[in-house]
Amino acid sequence: MDVRAPRPQPRHAAIFARHLANFGPLAVIATAAFCLALARLPDGASLPARVAYALLVALNVLVLAMSSWCNGLGLIVVLSRRRVMDVAGLKMRPPSGAARVAILFAIHEEDAAQVFAAARVIADDVAGAGIGTSDVFVLSDSRTPGAIAIEEAMLDRASRTGGPRLLYRRRNDNSGRKAGNVAEFVTRWGAAYDFMVVLDADSLMTGACIARLVGAMEANPRAGLIQAMCYPVGRQTTFARLQQFDSRLIGPLFQAGTAFWQGPRGNFWGHNAIIRCAAFAASCGLPKLPGKSPFGGEIMSHDTVEAALMLRCDHEVWMLPSGPDGRPDCSWEETPTNLVDHLKRDRRWLRGNLQHVGVLAASGLKTASLYHLLRGLAHFLYAPLLALWLLAYALLDRSIRLDGLVVLVAVLLALPRGLGLIAALAGGDAAGYGGSARLIASAAASQLFATLIYPVVAVSHLIDLVAMMFAGASRWAVQSRDDRNLSRHESFRALMPAAIVLSLAALALANATPVVAAWLAVGAAAAIPLALETSRSRRWPLFATPEETTPHPLRLRRQHIEAQLRAGRKIEPDAASAPLPPPRGLDMPTQSLSLHGNRSAVGMTVG
Incomplete structure (x- = not known):
């Protein structure tokens, strides 16, 4: 069975040039870090030890540079004043009005009213x-009777007359988690629709944004998936407002840089994206990975794998550029509201990303897909890499000077916010953040907060990684999405292990590198107080975003409708729940992720 899209005229030179714009500077930065580390080593060290130490330094710097340079590339694109969609190469046109589109909310024990x-x-x-x-x-x-009853009640209250229909399906077999939920839709109704817009329980997207996605799909018949940028909004704790501010400040540059260098070989984030149903069915049937947890079993972080499989079958995966006026599209999500819930989400992502180790060897994957898989791993493996660097430093020779490397790391950590600040001020967007002074103060405060909590987050990732090596399969836990204050007990239980490890590391490094030791010590001392304080809802005069300053009418209407649903009111008194349409599914063959296997196993289906 051939699941590939028809091959286009070769565009290898253009794709290579885009990739070079991203990978070339990263290679230069990593090489510079390697040479700098090698030059600072004493002559008495053996050559293998010197090279191993310099490689550790280069890997640490490379992981940090991955995000920083993407934003740097985005700043170049934005300040060039060119239309980002033209730079990205994605054709755009209004929708034809003939498409059949399914908009999907895949949920599990969520707030049904929301x-x-x-x-x-x-x-x-x-x-x-x-x-x-x-x-x-x-x-x-x-699965719980209470959640099911509430969902059915909310369906009755939210039902509407006319199209689009609001439809509700609950499956009894939860195999495959979210990926299996969407796959079951495809095998049951996928042939009835050209495209599906996949959303999370906390997602919101305007009709205009969906229309842009549909028009882009129609204008690019080889596109299998187009990912929209989404910004966290709507939460009131200090921690959430910090995340919302950072995302809104840095996100447009990340979007521009990513859309440029990826071109048609992009990634999928699992939600706020449009997918061509036929392409998804033909190429994205997920197998179970061999082996035991944490590497084997059902693929948890399915999105990056699905994008890689689409690209392997010669479908295109794009990042939707910003709108014609350069402003972000109206596509939103929500963020964890405190540090403890943020780390819980990271723990789920860590388990899922660890499984990607077994995907890297799959035959036929594109270079860009390997990069996306490795970047997801690097986000969580940075902590052990950093620990190995400091351990090698302590064992090799503590007379090594780290000042130049510390400065380089500090610059890379601060660069994304600095570039975002330049873009916002140069683009005249400061008013949406409360004015230039508040924007600058917010960026500075955000950088200070990130610097203080970075050590405890990194060490928490390290502890989770070690624990996961000895743990069984992860339970499909319900996510906490509401604003909530942390208790002292919960904060101590979640963060004290990392604080203890940081304190010991600070003591071990105190004589060799006082600056790094002080940073770790302050991070250990500040972790629990900061987690407690930022879990509160305080109206600081900082961290405003354009979405908060001028809320979109659709977000206000959602809040109004949600209040009505919670109060037990029907939105349309005469509306009845629409029946599910008759089945009209697509075959979804399971794909092979082995090194030398066939791309698909004909006759096997997912769903």
Whole structure:
């Protein structure tokens, strides 16, 4: 069975040039770090020890540079005043009005009022967007009777007359988690739709943004998936507002840089994206990985793997550039509201990304896909890399001067916010952040907070990694999405192990590198107080975002609808729940991820 898209005219030179713009500077930065580390080593050390130490330094710097340079590339694109969509190479046109589109909310034990309010307002907004025929599905994997009863009640209250229909499906077999939930939709109804817009329980997207995605899909028939940028909004704790501010400040540059260098070989984040149903069915049937946890079993971080499989079958995967006016699209999500919940989410992502070790050897993967897989791993493996660097430093020779390397690391950590600040000020966007003075103060405070918590986050990742090597399969836990204050007990239990490790590391490095030791010590001391304080909802005059300063009408309407649903009111008194459409599915063959296996196993289906 050939699951590949028809081959286009070769564009290898253009793709190579884009990749070179990203990978070339990264190679230069890593090489410079390697040479700098090698030059600072004493002559008495053996050559293998010198090279191993310099490689550790280069790897640490490279991981930090991955994000920093992408934002640097984005700044170049943004300040060039060229339309980012033209630079990216993605063709754009208005939707034809003939598409069949399914909008999916894949949920598991979520806040049903929030989900159905978002589904309802999206259905209302899409009705006038001119995309064609559309339906909104809430695909539930909930198991508890209480959650199911609430979902059914919210469906009745949120139901609407006319199109798009608001549809609800709950499956009894939860195999495959979210990926299996979406795959079951494809094998049941995928042939009835050209495209599906995949959303998370906390996602929200305007009809205009969905129309841009549909138009882009129609203009690029080889596109299998287009990922929209999404910004966290709507939460009020200091921690959440810090995350929202950082994302809004840095995100546009990341979007521009990513859209440019990836071109048609992009990545998938699991939500806020449009997917061509036929391409997904033909190329994205996920197998179970061999072996035991944490490397084997059902693929948890399925999104990056699905993008890699699409690219392997010669479908294109794009990042949607910013709108014609250079402003971000109206595509949103929510963020964990405190440090402890943030680390819990990281723990889930760590387990999923560890499985990608077994995917890297799959036959036929594109270079860009390998980079996306490795970058996800690097985000969590940075902590052990840093620990190995400091251990090698302590064992090799403590007379090595680290000042130049410390400065380089500090610059790379601060660079994304600094570049975002330059772009916001140069682009005249400061008013949305409360004015230039508040924008600068917010960026400085955000950088200080990130610097203080970075050690405890890195060490928490290291502890989780070690624990995961000896743990069984992860339970499919319900995510906490609400604003909530941390208790002292919860903060101590979650953060004290990392604080102790940091304190011991600071003592060990005190004589050799006082600056690094002081940073680790302050991070250890500040972790729990900062976690407690930033879990509170305080109206600081900082960290405002354009979305907070001028809320979008769709977000305000979602809040209004959600309040009505919680109060037990039907939005349309005469509306009845729409029945599910008759099955019209697509075959979804399971793909091979082995080194020398066939790309698909014909006759095997997922769902």
